[in-house]
Amino acid sequence: MIYIVFFFSSNATFAQLNGSFLNETQLGNIPRREPSNLISNYTRLSLNYDYKNISFRSMSEVFMSQNDNTSYISPSQISFQYKSKHLELKLGNAYETIGRGNILRSYEIPGSILEDKIFRSRSYFYKDLLGGSLKYSTGNFSVKLLGGKPLDNLIPPTESISKRRPEIVFALNPEYKYKQAKFGTGLMSYSNAVDKGKLYLTNYASYNFGKNSVYFELSNQLKTSNSYAFYGGFNFTSGDFGGAIEIKDYKNFLIGTGINQPPALVREHIYRVLNRSTHVLLPENERGIQAEFFYSKDKHLITLNQTLAQNDFGKKFLFSETFLEYQYNAENGNTFKAFADYTQDDFKSEQNRISFGSQQDFSIKNKKIKAEFEFQTFTRQGERVTNQVYGITVFPLNNLTFSPILEITNDPFLTDNTKYFLGAYSRYVIKSKYTIQAFIGERRGGPACNAGICYEVLDFKGAELKGVIRF
Amino acid sequence: MMERFHDSLRHYIIELTDHYCQMKLTAFLILCTLQAAFSQTVKFNLEDTKSNARSYDELKGETLTVVDFWATWCKPCLQSIPHLITLQEEFKAKGVNFVGISVDGPRSVSKVSPLSESLKFNYPVLLDFNNDIMRQYNVANVPSLAIVNSKNKIVYFHEGYNAGDEKKLKSKIEELLNSK
Numbered sequence: 001m002i003y004i005v006f007f008f009s010s011n012a013t014f015a016q017l018n019g020s021f022l023n024e025t026q027l028g029n030i031p032r033r034e035p036s037n038l039i040s041n042y043t044r045l046s047l048n049y050d051y052k053n054i055s056f057r058s059m060s061e062v063f064m065s066q067n068d069n070t071s072y073i074s075p076s077q078i079s080f081q082y083k084s085k086h087l088e089l090k091l092g093n094a095y096e097t098i099g100r101g102n103i104l105r106s107y108e109i110p111g112s113i114l115e116d117k118i119f120r121s122r123s124y125f126y127k128d129l130l131g132g133s134l135k136y137s138t139g140n141f142s143v144k145l146l147g148g149k150p151l152d153n154l155i156p157p158t159e160s161i162s163k164r165r166p167e168i169v170f171a172l173n174p175e176y177k178y179k180q181a182k183f184g185t186g187l188m189s190y191s192n193a194v195d196k197g198k199l200y201l202t203n204y205a206s207y208n209f210g211k212n213s214v215y216f217e218l219s220n221q222l223k224t225s226n227s228y229a230f231y232g233g234f235n236f237t238s239g240d241f242g243g244a245i246e247i248k249d250y251k252n253f254l255i256g257t258g259i260n261q262p263p264a265l266v267r268e269h270i271y272r273v274l275n276r277s278t279h280v281l282l283p284e285n286e287r288g289i290q291a292e293f294f295y296s297k298d299k300h301l302i303t304l305n306q307t308l309a310q311n312d313f314g315k316k317f318l319f320s321e322t323f324l325e326y327q328y329n330a331e332n333g334n335t336f337k338a339f340a341d342y343t344q345d346d347f348k349s350e351q352n353r354i355s356f357g358s359q360q361d362f363s364i365k366n367k368k369i370k371a372e373f374e375f376q377t378f379t380r381q382g383e384r385v386t387n388q389v390y391g392i393t394v395f396p397l398n399n400l401t402f403s404p405i406l407e408i409t410n411d412p413f414l415t416d417n418t419k420y421f422l423g424a425y426s427r428y429v430i431k432s433k434y435t436i437q438a439f440i441g442e443r444r445g446g447p448a449c450n451a452g453i454c455y456e457v458l459d460f461k462g463a464e465l466k467g468v469i470r471f
Numbered sequence: 472m473m474e475r476f477h478d479s480l481r482h483y484i485i486e487l488t489d490h491y492c493q494m495k496l497t498a499f500l501i502l503c504t505l506q507a508a509f510s511q512t513v514k515f516n517l518e519d520t521k522s523n524a525r526s527y528d529e530l531k532g533e534t535l536t537v538v539d540f541w542a543t544w545c546k547p548c549l550q551s552i553p554h555l556i557t558l559q560e561e562f563k564a565k566g567v568n569f570v571g572i573s574v575d576g577p578r579s580v581s582k583v584s585p586l587s588e589s590l591k592f593n594y595p596v597l598l599d600f601n602n603d604i605m606r607q608y609n610v611a612n613v614p615s616l617a618i619v620n621s622k623n624k625i626v627y628f629h630e631g632y633n634a635g636d637e638k639k640l641k642s643k644i645e646e647l648l649n650s651k
Binding site for chain 2: 235262363
């Protein structure tokens, strides 16, 4: 203890300590689940300590609940990093991605708290590697050697490390840059309790020419002819226009518990009705194309996206989405956004899915107001389903918001009649360092995508208080 | 029900007596005590949208640097960016440089270059593809914006964007420039 105090104090001039502290208390449960007033508390502390070329990072989690066997205290991440001009060494919990993630991808969803319907324990949503990596760079050449056990983030911290990290990978990843071109290759060995030493190879290349660029990546499992992942992307700009066209062809390419995440090529939406209905990539068998175009002129931004994806599991399932969005930013800070979307989703049996909505920011007597409205309708197995969202955010003070939100649905998967989800959020920020957020009411869960990762969010009815401190 | 809660609480308290937890709590208390003495410094190397390696030292402003964390899928980010472009124009001559850091991952990174070109960014856009820099600076949401002084210390941090926040940012930049 004395040593820790001495260490921090003696290096105060050069070193820096920072981090964040999050606490969330819930009183409530999944609707119609007993006890309806379940109490739980989740705490997370992240600490970073940097001294010259050395960094230490740690993340600890504590979850307490009245539910049996869901509480835990977990030193979830501890890592050490050394970085110099030519060398980068990481030990402990590390985030590593090779290429665009065809054979290996680590990630975290900052600020998230994941809860699973089966385990009912709450934890941070991330997928890292417990092991280490060493990268050597010189001039245009770099090579990385890595090894470790990826986290299966569906298994909560209440379970043992051997259950949460049942796989092990080792990889070699050299990259070479020549003028505007870049080439890379990754060779990865994968083992779990059943498969020993499966080998995966990925090769990628990119080229920048002016404001345009291309990227290709081809990956396959060695000694197997029926397992591959191909991704290609081309992006371009011309005056006020910009665009990206991407193609994918994945076959039998889900590695283990999902340690890889090839690019999904499905647009990530922030609108509630669209985010919830997103198509989730199935790397076992999926091919498709995504084209997105932007037009920006003065205060106007138009986005058009066309996505096609096909899964073939003996029967073919087509996903087709056309999305159009318009955004206007006025000089006085007022904004207007509107979107329209038309989708056919065979996999979910949702036909003629039409969605539209708008968001406006405006001021009344110098008080800011944000209003949003979304509507969605589709046919599933002969039944007409509609979803509606109405929300408003008011700013009684500059750093205080109050946001009631109402969702209405007649989806037979959720209700026999019309169901109303009514809830309200309030958020108060003090000096940008301290944030308090409260929720009361009922909110709708379902599939959600954030930062490129899709997962399931549970419905919730009750009250929730969350506090975050940055230091 | 309360008995079960008390059991959980008792279990938690017993766990707290564990040596490791004592260490964690003590470290946290030390950290809270010392936090006033520290302020985070900025240092990073990332690739830009043309695969060129760029360092913070080469991009920083003489007086202030505004670092904006954003993503192509983030609507409030796209609302704020035209205002940041205007502020960069306005404060460039006063030694204020803006730097955009895209946190887009494999799913959307291909859209960063065409969108930023289309929006006509007048400041460099870097790619934090693996979110290492985001993690380093405890960025939990996008957009998040940090103002860094000439000694590379973060002197202001703001999370999220609501209409009118650009006025607050402008006032803060002016206040920091005037305090020099």
